[in-house]
Amino acid sequence: MKFISPSDWKPEGVCLEDAALEAVVTNKNLLVVAGPGAGKTELLAQKACYLLQTNTCPYPRKILAISFKKDAKSNLAERVERRCGKELSKRFDSMTFDSFAKSIVDRFRLAIPEEYRPSRNYEITNNEILQRIFIKHYPDAIHCKKKSELKERIHATIKKEISLPHKSQTLKNLWHDLLNDNETGKSQVTFSMISILAEYLIRTNPLILRALNATYSHVFLDEFQDTTFIQYELVRTCFLQSSVKLIAVGDSKQRIMVWAGAKTDVFEDFKDDFKSVEKELLMNHRSAPRLIQLQTSLYPLLNKGKIHIQPNDKWDMQDGEANLYYFDDCDQEAETIANEIKNLIQSNVDPREIVILVKRSLASYTCKIQDKLNELDIRSRDEGEFQELLKEDIVKLLLSVLYLANERNADKWMFLTEFSLLLDGIIDDDNQFENMGKIYNSIDTLISNCKKRLIRLSVQKDETDLLKLMNEIVDFWGYERIKTIYQQYNEEKYFRELISRTAQLLWSEFILNNDWVEAIEYFEGKNIVPIMTVHKSKGLEYEFVFFIGLEDQAFFSYDTQTNEDNCTFFVAISRAKKRIDFTFSRVRKDKNQHCIKIKKLHQVLIESGLVQVVKKL
Numbered sequence: 019m020k021f022i023s024p025s026d027w028k029p030e031g032v033c034l035e036d037a038a039l040e041a042v043v044t045n046k047n048l049l050v051v052a053g054p055g056a057g058k059t060e061l062l063a064q065k066a067c068y069l070l071q072t073n074t075c076p077y078p079r080k081i082l083a084i085s086f087k088k089d090a091k092s093n094l095a096e097r098v099e100r101r102c103g104k105e106l107s108k109r110f111d112s113m114t115f116d117s118f119a120k121s122i123v124d125r126f127r128l129a130i131p132e133e134y135r136p137s138r139n140y141e142i143t144n145n146e147i148l149q150r151i152f153i154k155h156y157p158d159a160i161h162c163k164k165k166s167e168l169k170e171r172i173h174a175t176i177k178k179e180i181s182l183p184h185k186s187q188t189l190k191n192l193w194h195d196l197l198n199d200n201e202t203g204k205s206q207v208t209f210s211m212i213s214i215l216a217e218y219l220i221r222t223n224p225l226i227l228r229a230l231n232a233t234y235s236h237v238f239l240d241e242f243q244d245t246t247f248i249q250y251e252l253v254r255t256c257f258l259q260s261s262v263k264l265i266a267v268g269d270s271k272q273r274i275m276v277w278a279g280a281k282t283d284v285f286e287d288f289k290d291d292f293k294s295v296e297k298e299l300l301m302n303h304r305s306a307p308r309l310i311q312l313q314t315s316l317y318p319l320l321n322k323g324k325i326h327i328q329p330n331d332k333w334d335m336q337d338g339e340a341n342l343y344y345f346d347d348c349d350q351e352a353e354t355i356a357n358e359i360k361n362l363i364q365s366n367v368d369p370r371e372i373v374i375l376v377k378r379s380l381a382s383y384t385c386k387i388q389d390k391l392n393e394l395d396i397r398s399r400d401e402g403e404f405q406e407l408l409k410e411d412i413v414k415l416l417l418s419v420l421y422l423a424n425e426r427n428a429d430k431w432m433f434l435t436e437f438s439l440l441l442d443g444i445i446d447d448d449n450q451f452e453n454m455g456k457i458y459n460s461i462d463t464l465i466s467n468c469k470k471r472l473i474r475l476s477v478q479k480d481e482t483d484l485l486k487l488m489n490e491i492v493d494f495w496g497y498e499r500i501k502t503i504y505q506q507y508n509e510e511k512y513f514r515e516l517i518s519r520t521a522q523l524l525w526s527e528f529i530l531n532n533d534w535v536e537a538i539e540y541f542e543g544k545n546i547v548p549i550m551t552v553h554k555s556k557g558l559e560y561e562f563v564f565f566i567g568l569e570d571q572a573f574f575s576y577d578t579q580t581n582e583d584n585c586t587f588f589v590a591i592s593r594a595k596k597r598i599d600f601t602f603s604r605v606r607k608d609k610n611q612h613c614i615k616i617k618k619l620h621q622v623l624i625e626s627g628l629v630q631v632v633k634k635l
């Protein structure tokens with residue numbers, strides 16, 4: 019392998035601002051703070067290429083990238099592979115925090131002292147089991163009024179002691195019963211427990227720590243503002259006393275996971291602990307100039323001084339539009355918003371470039387808009403579960419096979435064949451061409467068999483047969499072999515649940531029109547306007563954003579979590595590339611709505627001079 023000299027290295031495909039380029043080539047611990055659309059993911063991808071192509075990450079050491087979300091993890095890995103090829107990107111391990119911790123526990127489980135060791139076949143527990151065992155040790159929890167309240171209490175209790183061994187005997191007993199659950203015969207653990215166990219393993223086993231530090235020369239930490247106490251402790255234990263270089267990227271203005279345990283002083287602690295250099299990026303490649311101005315007018319609410327954020331030069335300075343509607347009721351709101359969406363689609367905007375956002379309680383804020391959209395023949399849906407399933411490699415594999423059984427598609431064919439080649443280890447094989455031919459033939463056979471089965475299913479209409487077919491497609495490669503490529507499926511129960519949920523959702527769409535291609539495209543979201551909460555929209559971007567319900571009721575905890583709610587509002591605004599519309603309805607669900615608590619949010623919009631206020635009376 020021929021490496022490039024660091025002085026000859028150039029970023030590929032994009033132009034990086036000075037601070038970003040410095041962050042790429044600096045070989046020190048780094049904290050990169052940057053606002054929305056600054057290209058934080060791109061910066062990490064470029065940095066990975068630099069380190070690998072110049073051998074600054076010296077062979078055979080690797081880069082470990084830790085993200086929060088599965089799609090962010092895959093997105094980063096894909097970009098690195100696209101930029102520096104398959105060979106070099108083999109030394110780029112992209113994982114979520116949960117899968118990183120789990121991989122440590124799975125590999126070194128036997129080194130955990132017996133009292134804390136999960137069984138070999140441990141399960142990521144579900145709420146029911148967790149509640150059953152929790153209430154035994156904390157009987158007063160039975161008085162929790164809502165399930166969500168109890169869930170929060172359980173997770174908060176587990177997070178009370180993030181360092182083993184426990185001091186509290188009750189907590190220790192709770193762990194004991196979770197790890198030795200008689201009813202299931204398997205250890206029941208949460209992801210927080212896995213991170214706590216991983217930290218304990220590394221802290222008490224110098225050999226494992228040394229192996230980890232020898233494996234990785236650099237560690238990337240994406241969306242760093244959302245790092246929890248437990249996760250930060252794990253990072254410290256793994257890398258503080260080592261020569262491994264850490265690069266954390268994040269934006270404190272987008273810190274919206276405090277309710278889930280995000281550590282609010284994580285940037286300061288990281289700078290102190292790792293003596294990191296701080297770089298600030300000042301570009302926003304996503305939003306039109308007037309929307310960037312709108313975002314910056316929110317800075318005082320986010321405790322951030324005014325700075326000049328530079329738009330990408332593809333925009334005209336006058337680009338960007340924002341509207342604030344005051345409606346009498348939700349019928350008026352639904353009528354107007356549905357028609358606005360219709361006009362956009364009629365002017366050739368892809369429905370996937372439009373999003374309807376809500377702060378919470380998705381259905382109650384959007385059901386009327388959805389009904390109106392239906393009347394206009396525009397499909398929309400709660401993106402939540404589909405978004406989760408579509409991130410899953412096994413779901414992508416199954417949908418590709420089923421699609422190809424109905425229609426040609428080059429991307430899906432490539433995806434399938436690349437997966438098969440990888441599984442059979444043929445990429446670097448001497449008999450590559452002969453073996454590739456065999457693989458193409460076997461995939462062809464799989465697809466034509468599926469075709470016959472799907473035709474039969476269209477007549478017999480038996481949902482269980484679809485699940486059976488999906489499991490047979492899995493058998494074509496074999497679960498055990500799939501696991502070797504996609505280690506996230508080590509737990510078979512989880513893997514099978516994904517397949518069964520995919521079959522269910524696909525079937526319920528199929529029976530509407532008796533058309534497999536339509537059903538698969540629906541599943542994939544084609545021509546459908548997505549609806550989601552702001553939390554789910556994090557990291558995503560759309561040309562047109564409709565934020566529904568800028569009302570006190572939607573921000574019901576605004577008084578007690580003002581900072582976090584302001585950040586949530588900022589995240590919503592910063593998803594838009596071209597235009598954002600906000601709505602307020604004086605009556606919703608038969609109740610009068612107000613904007614007294616969140617007056618400041620309305621004020622900022624109105625006083626910015628960038629938002630057109632549309633009063634509907």
Ligand SMILES: Nc1ncnc2c1ncn2[C@@H]1O[C@H](COP(=O)(O)OP(=O)(O)OP(=O)(O)O)[C@@H](O)[C@H]1O
Nearest residue numbers: 032033034053054055056057058059060303304557
């Ligand atoms: N250097 C660049 N030049 C041009 N476009 C870029 C550059 N970097 C990123 N982009 C584009 O800008 C958009 C935003 O990038 P990205 O999603 O990486 O930003 P981010 O900093 O992670 O934003 P957020 O924090 O809001 O999720 C994407 O469409 C990306 O393709």
